[in-house]
Amino acid sequence: MDPNAASELIQATVALAAVARLIYLNFAKQFPALLAFLAFLAAIDFRFGFEDQTSSTYFWSYIVLEPVYCLFAILAVRELLALTFREYPGIRTAGRWAMYAGIVFSLSISLVLTYFFWSGSAAGRAHSPYLYYVELIKRCVFFTLALVIVTLLVFLSRYPLHLSRNTLVSSFFFSALFLSETARLLVDSMVTLLHNPAVDWAQSGFIFICLFGWTLMLKRESRTTPPQIRFPSPREEHLLQQLNSLNQLMARASRR
Secondary structure (H helix, E strand, O other): OOHHHHHHHHHHHHHHHHHHHHHHOOOOOOOHHHHHHHHHHHHHHHHHHOOOOOOHHHHHHHHHHHHHHHHHHHHHHHHHHHHHOOOOHHHHHHHHHHHHHHHHHHHHHHHHHHHHHOOHHHHOOOOOHHHHHHHHHHHHHHHHHHHHHHHHHHHHHHOOOOOOHHHHHHHHHHHHHHHHHHHHHHHHOOOOOOOOHHHHHHHHHHHHHHHHHHHHHOOOOOOOOOOOOOOOOHHHHHHHHHHHHHHHHHHHHHHO
């Protein structure tokens, strides 16, 4: 079997296992966008795993399906933001628009640089400019999404939001997944055919580890256990007041 096809099928299998785990733990309603993202990842990887990589069908399937994959990734991160700031709608809205603006800004800068520095020799590096631009779009989107989640994790380390374990685990593993995809696409953009088999296989292995680790660390959240009464320390009380003030400021700004 083609090693590339094998890596695609392995990646599809672990994504499908993650989908089954979400459904088994009754998280389908809590993480619908994340479920859709993983299901789509499993579907396209199964398709690519049984397709000849050198065929025109594989090429055009990649061109059409990868932007849709990016859209599902954006929706999944949007859902993580919503779960994190469930009680802070102003911050949630601001974070969502910051994510959209970051994607547009990153993509605009990349397209402008490509326009000014694209040369005939560079154009000949790829089979088609379509592939170059699809990978450029995907790289910009995934880098911005990774940056959003990393910023979210830094934010959470400062404020005592006491989120669910599953939300924190999801944020950590998917930031690692998006960063690895960004790094792979960056390395691929430096070679002639925009494809480096060794790097692609290594990144597929890393995605397998991320999804497998995330699947194992998901835990069922009991709804019958009464919430633990907890009194915040003076420092936590001060930080929560800051957070409420920031939320009110963002809410007023979003209504303007």
